[in-house]
Amino acid sequence: MARRVMTFCLTYFYWLVFFILTRLLFVVYNWAEAAPLSWMDRIAIFTHGLILDLSAAGYLMLLPGLLVMVSGFMRRQFYPVFLRIYSLIGLIGMGLAAVADMVLYGYWGFRLDITPLLYLKTPGEALASIAWWEVALPLAIGVALVAGFDWLLRRVVLPFTRGWMVNYFRVPIVFLVLTLALLLPIRGGLGVAPNNLGRVYFHENAFANHAAINLPWNIVYSLTKQQAMHCSYHFMDTDKAQAMVEALYPVEGAPEPVLKTTRPNILIIILESFASQVVAAVGGEANVTPQFNQLASEGILFTNFYASGDRTDKSIVPILSGYPSLPQSQIIKYPRKVQHLPMLYKDLNAVGYRTGFYYGGEIDFANLKAYLVINRVDTIVSMADFPSTNYNAKWGVHDHIMFERLLEDLEKTPQPFGYVFLTLSSHEPFDVPGCREFIGTTRADKYRNAVFYADSCLGEFIRRAQKSTWWSKTLIVLVPDHGVRFIGHLPNHAIVKFQIPMLWLGGALQKRGIRIAKYAAQNDLPVTLLRQLQISNPAYRFGKDILDPRSRSFAFYTFNNGFGLLNETTKLVYNNTTGQYIITEGLGPTLPAEAGTALLQVLSADFSRR
Numbered sequence: 001m002a003r004r005v006m007t008f009c010l011t012y013f014y015w016l017v018f019f020i021l022t023r024l025l026f027v028v029y030n031w032a033e034a035a036p037l038s039w040m041d042r043i044a045i046f047t048h049g050l051i052l053d054l055s056a057a058g059y060l061m062l063l064p065g066l067l068v069m070v071s072g073f074m075r076r077q078f079y080p081v082f083l084r085i086y087s088l089i090g091l092i093g094m095g096l097a098a099v100a101d102m103v104l105y106g107y108w109g110f111r112l113d114i115t116p117l118l119y120l121k122t123p124g125e126a127l128a129s130i131a132w133w134e135v136a137l138p139l140a141i142g143v144a145l146v147a148g149f150d151w152l153l154r155r156v157v158l159p160f161t162r163g164w165m166v167n168y169f170r171v172p173i174v175f176l177v178l179t180l181a182l183l184l185p186i187r188g189g190l191g192v193a194p195n196n197l198g199r200v201y202f203h204e205n206a207f208a209n210h211a212a213i214n215l216p217w218n219i220v221y222s223l224t225k226q227q228a229m230h231c232s233y234h235f236m237d238t239d240k241a242q243a244m245v246e247a248l249y250p251v252e253g254a255p256e257p258v259l260k261t262t263r264p265n266i267l268i269i270i271l272e273s274f275a276s277q278v279v280a281a282v283g284g285e286a287n288v289t290p291q292f293n294q295l296a297s298e299g300i301l302f303t304n305f306y307a308s309g310d311r312t313d314k315s316i317v318p319i320l321s322g323y324p325s326l327p328q329s330q331i332i333k334y335p336r337k338v339q340h341l342p343m344l345y346k347d348l349n350a351v352g353y354r355t356g357f358y359y360g361g362e363i364d365f366a367n368l369k370a371y372l373v374i375n376r377v378d379t380i381v382s383m384a385d386f387p388s389t390n391y392n393a394k395w396g397v398h399d400h401i402m403f404e405r406l407l408e409d410l411e412k413t414p415q416p417f418g419y420v421f422l423t424l425s426s427h428e429p430f431d432v433p434g435c436r437e438f439i440g441t442t443r444a445d446k447y448r449n450a451v452f453y454a455d456s457c458l459g460e461f462i463r464r465a466q467k468s469t470w471w472s473k474t475l476i477v478l479v480p481d482h483g484v485r486f487i488g489h490l491p492n493h494a495i496v497k498f499q500i501p502m503l504w505l506g507g508a509l510q511k512r513g514i515r516i517a518k519y520a521a522q523n524d525l526p527v528t529l530l531r532q533l534q535i536s537n538p539a540y541r542f543g544k545d546i547l548d549p550r551s552r553s554f555a556f557y558t559f560n561n562g563f564g565l566l567n568e569t570t571k572l573v574y575n576n577t578t579g580q581y582i583i584t585e586g587l588g589p590t591l592p593a594e595a596g597t598a599l600l601q602v603l604s605a606d607f608s609r610r
Helices: 002-029 039-071 079-108 114-121 123-127 132-161 170-181 183-187 206-211 215-224 238-248 290-296 316-321 344-350 365-374 399-412 443-465 522-532 594-609
Strands: 265-271 300-306 354-359 379-381 417-422 474-480 499-505 514-516 555-559 562-566 571-575 580-585
Touching: 002 039, 002 079, 002 132, 002 170, 002 206, 002 215, 039 079, 039 170, 039 183, 039 206, 039 215, 079 132, 079 215, 170 183, 206 365, 238 594, 265 316, 265 443, 290 443, 290 499, 300 555, 316 344, 316 365, 316 522, 344 354, 344 417, 344 522, 354 399, 365 379, 379 399, 399 417, 399 443, 443 474, 474 522, 555 594, 562 594, 571 594
Parallel strands: 265 417, 265 474, 300 514, 354 379, 354 417
Antiparallel strands: 300 499, 474 499, 555 562, 562 571, 571 580
C-alpha cells in the first residue's frame, strides 16, 4: 500500500516539476519581456502560476489514479508499463507545445491556444517568418526536456511500482478517495468560482500574467471554448451590415452638460439583479426599493434603460468597456481579447484618477480579476480582504459590510477617484441577514426580500456619503447588472426581463429631478460619462452618448442565442436558432428589422478578430 501511495504522490509532484521547469524555460527564452520585471515579480509568476499547475497535474493524475485502484485486484502488474507510455506521450505532446509556445510568443504576444493551432492547416505560411535557428534551439531544448524527464521517471518514480501486492479492499478504497481528492486542485478549491485564467493574473504587466498561465491547461481550455471564441453570425453583405451599424451610431454633436465639473469623483455602484419590475420609480412594484425610489427624485433617472445581457459576466464589460454582450460568448472569459478593449479605468487613469473595484465575492469569478488587472485598477477589494467571520453569504460578504468598508476607504482616497462597487446580497440564494420584509417562501418573494435589504444598505450608504468630504464633487451612477425572469415567470427573451433603471446622483450634478426617456443600454454608459468629462475615445464604437440630442434612441440586448432591438415605436426579438423573429412590433423606418441582425453580425466579427 505504501509503495502505491508513494508512486501516486511522486507522479503528481513529477508533473508539477515539469510545469515549473517549462515555465522557467519560457521566461528565460523570452527574457527581453521579463527583464523590466523586479525579482519579486518574477518569483510571483511561479507562485501565482502554481494554481493552474496543481489543476493541470490533477487532470493528468485522474487516469493513473483509477488504474492504481484497479491494480489491487491483479497479480500481474501492468502499471509500470502503462505509466511509462502514458508519461512519454504526455511529455512529447506537452514538450512540443512548450517549444512552439516559446517561439510563437514573441510573434503573437499571447500564450499558445487554439488560435495558432488553426494555422497548422497551412504550416508553411505559419513558419515562413521564423528563421531556422529560432526553431533549432527550442527543439533541442524540447528533446532534452523529454529525455531528462523520462530518465527522471525511470530513476525516481518507477522503482516504487515494484513489489505491489494484491489487495482487494484497502487499495480500491484508498485510491478511490485519493482520485476523488484530485477534484479539489482541479477545480481550484471549494469556492463558488472554479479555476479560470483570471486566477493567475496579478500584475499590470501583460507578460507577467501570461507567464503565470499553465500552457497545457490553457490549450485544453481554449479547445473547449473554440466555438465561443470564434463566434460568427452572417446575415447579409458585410458592407451593407457595416453601413447599417454606422447609421445606428451617427456623428454626434455636443452633449447636454449635467455636471458642475469635468473632473468629478466617480462612483459606479452596480446593483445585483435590480430589475425594473421591482422599482416603482420606473413603473415596477411598490415597497420593494423605497430608498431607490426616493433617490430617483434627487438625480437623473433613465427610464428606458436596458441590460446588455442576462448575467453579471455579460454586463460588466458593457458597463465598463462599452462592448455589448454576445448571445453565446462572454468576452470577459478571454483575457487575450479583453486586453484590446477600451476601458473606463484606462481613460480615467490617463487623466489622473485613482481607480478601484470593490466586490464582496470571489474576484476570480468569470475572469473578473484578469479584466481588472489588465486595465491597471489601482485598488481591488474582495472577500479575500475580510476575515472569514464576515463570509456570511454563500457568495461572500454582505452588502452592509462592503458599503461600510467603501465609506471608510473613500475618506482616505486621493481625489479625483473612479471607483466601482458590485453589490452581492441580492444574488441567489437571497440569504440576507435579519431582513424579513417579504415573508413568502417562493423564489420571487425571497428575491424581493433580498432586494429590499440591498436597497436599505444603499440608502444608508447615500445618507452617510452626503455628509462626507467628497460628496460635493462626486457623481454616483447606480446601474443594475441585469434583470430577472422569475417575476411573472417570463420567457428568457422577454423585453421586460432586460429593462433596468439607471440613476445618476451626487453633489457633482448641476441638474436634478430629470427623467431621460431615450432608449439606451449598458454599453452606452462609458461614452455618455466620458463625454461629460470632455474625454473622447473612438474605440467605444458600440456605444452612444445618451445625453446628446443627436444620438439615436434604441437599445440592443442579447440572450442565449438571440437578441432584442427596440425603441419608442419598434420592438424586435430574434431567435438565431430558428432564424425567425419572436416579436415584431411597430416595424418602420426609424428602426428597420435588419438593423439588429446587422449589429450582431458586425459585433460578432469584431469579437472574432480580437
